[in-house]
Amino acid sequence: MLVLHGVVYPKTPVICADISFTRLGAMVHRGGGAIVIGASMGGLLAARALAEHYDRVTIIERDELPESPEPRKGVPQGRHPHALHARGREGLEQLFPGLTDELVAEGALRADGAADFIWFNRGFYLCDAPSGLVGFLMSRPLLENGVRRHLLRLPNICLRQRSEVEEFVFDPTRGRVAGVHVRSRDSADGVETMTANLVVDATGRSSRCAVWLNALGYEAPREEKIEVGFGYTTRLYRRQPEQLNGKLGAIFGACPPNWRGGAIVAQEGDRWIVSLGGYLGDYAPTNEEGFLEFAKSLQRPDISGRRKSFLRSCPIGSGRTCAGTTQSSAGFHRVCWCMATPCAASIRFTARA
Numbered sequence: 001m002l003v004l005h006g007v008v009y010p011k012t013p014v015i016c017a018d019i020s021f022t023r024l025g026a027m028v029h030r031g032g033g034a035i036v037i038g039a040s041m042g043g044l045l046a047a048r049a050l051a052e053h054y055d056r057v058t059i060i061e062r063d064e065l066p067e068s069p070e071p072r073k074g075v076p077q078g079r080h081p082h083a084l085h086a087r088g089r090e091g092l093e094q095l096f097p098g099l100t101d102e103l104v105a106e107g108a109l110r111a112d113g114a115a116d117f118i119w120f121n122r123g124f125y126l127c128d129a130p131s132g133l134v135g136f137l138m139s140r141p142l143l144e145n146g147v148r149r150h151l152l153r154l155p156n157i158c159l160r161q162r163s164e165v166e167e168f169v170f171d172p173t174r175g176r177v178a179g180v181h182v183r184s185r186d187s188a189d190g191v192e193t194m195t196a197n198l199v200v201d202a203t204g205r206s207s208r209c210a211v212w213l214n215a216l217g218y219e220a221p222r223e224e225k226i227e228v229g230f231g232y233t234t235r236l237y238r239r240q241p242e243q244l245n246g247k248l249g250a251i252f253g254a255c256p257p258n259w260r261g262g263a264i265v266a267q268e269g270d271r272w273i274v275s276l277g278g279y280l281g282d283y284a285p286t287n288e289e290g291f292l293e294f295a296k297s298l299q300r301p302d303i304s305g306r307r308k309s310f311l312r313s314c315p316i317g318s319g320r321t322c323a324g325t326t327q328s329s330a331g332f333h334r335v336c337w338c339m340a341t342p343c344a345a346s347i348r349f350t351a352r353a
Contacts, residue, residue, distance in 0.1 A: 032197035033058065035180055037165050039065060040075060043202030044147050048095050050198070051154050058158045058194065060182055065148065065161055069106070069141040074206075078140035080234045081265045081273045083249075085113065086133035096150035100136075103146050107268025108138040111248045118250035120300050137248060137266050139273070162186055167212050169193055174216060232277025233284040235291055239272045250302050254279060262295065264303050274303065 034054045036047045039061035050057045063074040071078050084092070093100050104110070111117070114131035136143075151157055162185040169179035179195035201209045210220045244250060244264065254261030254277065262276040276284035276294050284294040295303045 033195070034198040034200065035060060035194060035196040036200045036202055037180070038074075038202035038204065039063075039148065039159065039161075040202055040204060041144055041147065042204070043200070044144070044151050045095070046200045046202055047157060048151055048154075050200070051151075051156055054156070054197070056156050056158060058160060058196075060160045060163050060165055060180070060194075062164045063161065065159075066141075066145070069139065069145040071141055075140065075144070078144070080140075080232070081263055081275050082138065082140040082143065083111070083113075083265060084108075084136040084138070084143060086135045089135050092147065096147065099146055099150055102149075103136060103138060103142065106138075106142060106146070108136045108142065109248060109266050109268070110134055111137050111266075116248040118244070118247055118302055120251070120302070121253040122255050123299070139267050142268055160184070166191060168199065168216075169195065170216065229280040230277060231281070231283040232275045233286055233291060233294075234273060234275045235286075235288075237272040237274060239266060239270045243272075244302065252298050252300060252303065255299075258297070258299050260284075260294070260298055262298055262303050276303075 032054055033056045034047075034050045036043045036050070036057065036059045039059050043059060043061075047057045047059050061074070063072050066072060089100060112130055112132070112134055114126075114133070115128055118128070119126035152159060160182070163182050164185070166181045166183055168177050169181060170176060171178045177199050179193060180199060181191045182194055183191050201207050203209075214220045249263065249265040251263050252261050259280070260276070260278040260282065262274065264272055264274045267273050274295075276291065276298075278284065285291055
């Protein structure tokens with residue numbers, strides 16, 4: 001997430017990356033308006049923080065947002081496993097009172113990250129004693145839908161769907177970001193200019209912020225990239241409570257001598273979501289048989305099953321995310337999650353030049 005503030009250094013606007021929401025609130029002044037680009041989790045929470053300081057906060061989102069918890073194009077990682085840790089749950093409940101109870105009512109599962117999971121790393125199972133840190137297991141769409149629903153109840157929040165920011169608007173001196181140019185997919189009126197006291201870019205990997213700034217003569221942040229060649233495949237399965245010895249999930253780290261790893265996590269709707277991955281192009285297949293064989297190759301057999309695999313009996317979907325490729329699978333039932341999108345296939349570092 002990038003925050004473009006009003007003060008400018010000689011060659012570069014003040015850009016704060018991955019800023020905490022506490023610091024974000026401290027940067028702003030009461031009154032006026034703010035714009036958040038992107039209705040991702042980062043964008044939604046940024047808007048919530050700004051709502052306490054601005055008369056109006058406008059979220060501009062390229063997608064058409066679903067009314068029910070469904071995956072969407074703008075959140076490709078939303079089809080993979082997600083969990084809400086204890087501190088994150090507490091923070092969201094403070095921002096959105098009542099969210100916890102709503103998520104539970106919609107199927108989210110309470111889970112102690114230590115007691116309710118099997119953890120295996122570097123040749124050892126970790127102790128599974130209760131930690132007292134209770135989070136939630138659910139799909140990303142369920143969590144995002146709940147947060148967005150609560151946020152839009154605030155009177156000074158405005159959501160613009162099916163709208164795309166084309167570039168920043170600067171003040172006459174070109175020393176301050178003063179708004180954005182927006183094009184709506186539902187209007188033939190052309191580009192609209194929206195002014196703001198603060199602009200937050202929460203579009204993630206698809207951000208064009210550096211391109212826009214560079215076109216106006218500002219220096220782009222220095223970037224280093226380390227390729228790791230990691231990719232993972234995710235499939236959905238029906239879940240029975242007695243499976244996995246009653247645990248709610250299992251995590252197996254990819255470590256030598258076998259650089260393959262995986263995770264199986266309970267979700268709402270009596271489902272398991274299972275992800276298997278490997279480094280240096282060693283990706284799990286998206287078809288059922290290949291996926292199961294990959295699961296059997298992990299250092300421990302918990303995901304595939306020590307005897308007859310419960311994964312074999314009830315698959316309901318598949319998809320892959322890998323290093324810069326686009327691959328797809330077809331032929332599954334219509335409830336399948338067949339997806340292939342770019343992911344964190346590299347580690348990026350940014351810094352001021």
